[in-house]
Amino acid sequence: MKILIAYASKHGTTQKCVERLMRNLQGMEVEAVNLEQATVDPNIYDMVVFGASVYFGKLRPAARRFLTEYEALLMQKPLALFLCCGLTEEYEHYRQKLLPAALRENAFQTAFFGGSLSTEGLSFLEKLLVRSIRSSLYEESIDNGDYTAPSLPGILPENIDKLATYLRQEAIRLTDESHK
Numbered sequence: 001m002k003i004l005i006a007y008a009s010k011h012g013t014t015q016k017c018v019e020r021l022m023r024n025l026q027g028m029e030v031e032a033v034n035l036e037q038a039t040v041d042p043n044i045y046d047m048v049v050f051g052a053s054v055y056f057g058k059l060r061p062a063a064r065r066f067l068t069e070y071e072a073l074l075m076q077k078p079l080a081l082f083l084c085c086g087l088t089e090e091y092e093h094y095r096q097k098l099l100p101a102a103l104r105e106n107a108f109q110t111a112f113f114g115g116s117l118s119t120e121g122l123s124f125l126e127k128l129l130v131r132s133i134r135s136s137l138y139e140e141s142i143d144n145g146d147y148t149a150p151s152l153p154g155i156l157p158e159n160i161d162k163l164a165t166y167l168r169q170e171a172i173r174l175t176d177e178s179h180k
């Protein structure tokens, strides 16, 4: 059972999530490809995991290109999806808006891996943007009557580990089915 993890990560958060997922899948035949750096044809894989981070309310362009090119093929594969974003409360909205409905329905799991609003390693303009996202979170909590600074988001290891468990179970189920 060959598994592809096709993901798009600009500043490394999604990549860190994928590294944890890979560690959890040790012993299985898994390949991870960062779509920002390389292209991959999912055709030769038995199962596909697709994940990307959100920038300016959209998936990374490389991720969008991958979905456009391979949506029909992904409909025929056992599929799992995940997203990373800085605005935790927007995850559900992004899930519905950014992942094609047909793929969401075909996916046996869709997960949220968390995200970062750290400014480390960002360009000047990106830092401005991330600071303004952080300020909006702060303003929102003040509007809600809470005067303590909201905690910054981070990676959600438990969600990554849970997806790894589902992937293992699905791989076992599919292998058993193919032996019947």
Ligand SMILES: Cc1cc2nc3c(=O)[nH]c(=O)nc-3n(C[C@H](O)[C@H](O)[C@H](O)COP(=O)(O)O)c2cc1C
Pocket (backbone or CB within 6 Å): 008, 009, 010, 011, 012, 013, 014, 015, 053, 054, 055, 056, 057, 058, 084, 085, 086, 087, 088, 090, 114, 115, 116, 117, 118, 122, 125, 126, 129, 130
């Ligand atoms: C320029 C910029 C724009 C961003 N826009 C959004 C956004 O619209 N919504 C959101 O929830 N997070 C946004 N984020 C946060 C990213 O989704 C988050 O940092 C994520 O962890 C990045 O993952 P990556 O390093 O794998 O690319 C933005 C971050 C940057 C630097």
